[in-house]
Amino acid sequence: MDLDRDVDLRQGASASIANLGLLGEKYVELVPGPSAAAELPEGTTLKGDLPVSFDQITKLARDIEVDIKDITKNLSQSLGGRRARRGCARSSRTSGSSPTTCG
Numbered sequence: 001m002d003l004d005r006d007v008d009l010r011q012g013a014s015a016s017i018a019n020l021g022l023l024g025e026k027y028v029e030l031v032p033g034p035s036a037a038a039e040l041p042e043g044t045t046l047k048g049d050l051p052v053s054f055d056q057i058t059k060l061a062r063d064i065e066v067d068i069k070d071i072t073k074n075l076s077q078s079l080g081g082r083r084a085r086r087g088c089a090r091s092s093r094t095s096g097s098s099p100t101t102c103g
Helices: 054-078 082-094
Strands: 014-019 026-031
Touching: none
Parallel strands: none
Antiparallel strands: 014 026
16 A cells, blocks of 8 residues: 655554444554654555454444343342332331331
């Protein structure tokens, strides 16, 4: 790949393939490296990163969904579930105590 001469790449520069949108056109994104680093010689090959695939994103979303369901279930069990909260609210109405003091 050829670059314009006005592009200065330095030690620590990297390249990756990115998407313009979720399923959009791809382009090469260049990170030029730290401004204090030495300039790369002409013809240097940059190490690149593999782009994240749509399949990887959907798998990650499913994994997050499972984690959220587990957390919600564990929280519900720790707090006594809906039944315990309803019973707490019911007993506070009849006894006149605050629902926050229940339990």
